[in-house]
Amino acid sequence: MLIGLMSTKDTQEHQYFTELAKTAKSLDMNVCKFVPENVDIESKKIKGERFDGEKEIWRAASFNLPDFVYDRCFHGLSRENNEIREKINWLKENSNFIGLGLPGKWDVYQTLKTHPLLQAFFPETVRVTTSDEIIDHLERLEKIIIKPEFGSGGLGIYLLTKTKEGATTVSTTKKGMKYDRQFESKSQLKKWLQHLLTRYSYLCQPYLELSTQKNEPFDLRILLQKNEKNQWLERGRGVRLGKPDHITSNLTTGGEALTLEAFTKKSPEAIPIIVEQTIQHILRTLPAETEAAFHRLFELGVDLGIDKKGQIWILDINSKPGRKIVQTLQPESMKEIYQAPFRYSKYLAEHLLKAGE
Incomplete structure (x- = not known):
């Protein structure tokens, strides 16, 4: 049985995939790894790497569709592009995915x-598409969290807090550091939020005291x-x-x-x-x-x-x-x-x- 390990990039989860491949040998299974771009719908072949169980190394190879696909693709804060989505959907129809994943x-x-x-x-959750919607929730709750619909790893999450002076503090965390930004006026805040919403789809929740x-x-x-x-x-x-x-x-x-x-x-x-x-x-x-x-x-x-x-x-x-x-x-x-x-x-x-x- 051939198990395909699919990731967004060649280097992604390399160590995990190698440990999986070593384990597969003891269970009489073969393993290959690939990225969705290298799925050829016309020839029904995939370019990627196969694991050499004897030497415990990956070798470049072209192979038929695996019996089962273990999908470990991550697409950051937004959906994958149309071409990649089409290839993944085609693969789902022509091979078996051990897990079909969840939507946003x-x-x-x-x-x-x-x-x-x-x-x-x-927690109460709403999808927000305009800066006015976010500001309305902030006015009502005084402290809100906005997070990307397709995010993971804490990326793109912001805490918005109304100050006593009527300004808004926006807080986020990047690479272990907390960053605060003050917006004195609603128009400033609105401009920043509009820019954010043009890039990603966002959800809004009340801030919960989870500390x-x-x-x-x-x-x-x-x-x-x-x-x-x-x-x-x-x-x-x-x-x-x-x-x-x-x-x-x-x-x-x-x-x-x-x-x-x-x-x-x-x-x-x-x-x-x-x-x-x-x-x-x-x-x-x-x-x-x-x-x-x-x-x-x-x-x-x-x-x-x-x-x-x-x-x-x-x-x-x-x-x-x-x-x-x-x-x-x-x-x-x-x-x-x-x-x-x-x-x-x-x-x-x-x-x-x-x-x-």
Whole structure:
């Protein structure tokens, strides 16, 4: 069986793909990797690299469509271009993806916010297309977060705060540093927002107090994957703790990873004991309901926020999650994580064969 690892760039996730390829050998599977641009629809061939299991190196190759594709493409803050999307869609029709991914954050929110077992955990979210809409929400709430619909890693997230003097402070985090910018007038703010909205599609949410007593933002990242029996398993979890007064806790924007135990010792007030029951309810419900609403999924990164009243919020559901927090805090889980795409592919092969696909 040939498993194709698809990424946005040749260099993306190279180490992860190499570990996967080494693991594949022990499970009698072959691995290739490629970028969507190199899919040739006419010849039904793909140019990329195949893994040489003997020498443990990647070699340039041309190959037929893989039996299964593990899609790890990231497209930054916006959708992929039309040509790439066309090739990915064609590949989905002509090969089997082990996970078909999720649409943008807005579509996911719109679909799940009315689910009776989940609706209490989603913060109010609106899609904003004009600067006036954002300013109206700011006037009403005095403190709002705007985030890109297709963003990840904490990029492009801004906190807007109304000051007592009637100005607006815009805060963001880049490369571990917090930046504040003051807009004295609405017209200045409007101009800046309009520029932002011409580049990306944005969502707006009330600012939630998801921080410790020392004003460090934090959230809980949980990595879930399916096993060879099509059951969802938790592979690992950890708290992402941001710097004091920063707006996000993402590791890419300067946050640190802590085990739940270490975080609870450091900030015992932050996570009440009863919260674990609610987390388990979300983990039992969310993956199956998300998959039922959209398409087949293989893995999920679920980000949960816990406010100062102990209320849990679903902040993000990512169908192409990173593994950094598990690799850092629970490295013993990595062996199972490397095996998981292949074990699930075997399940799918048997399942699809029975279904006559």
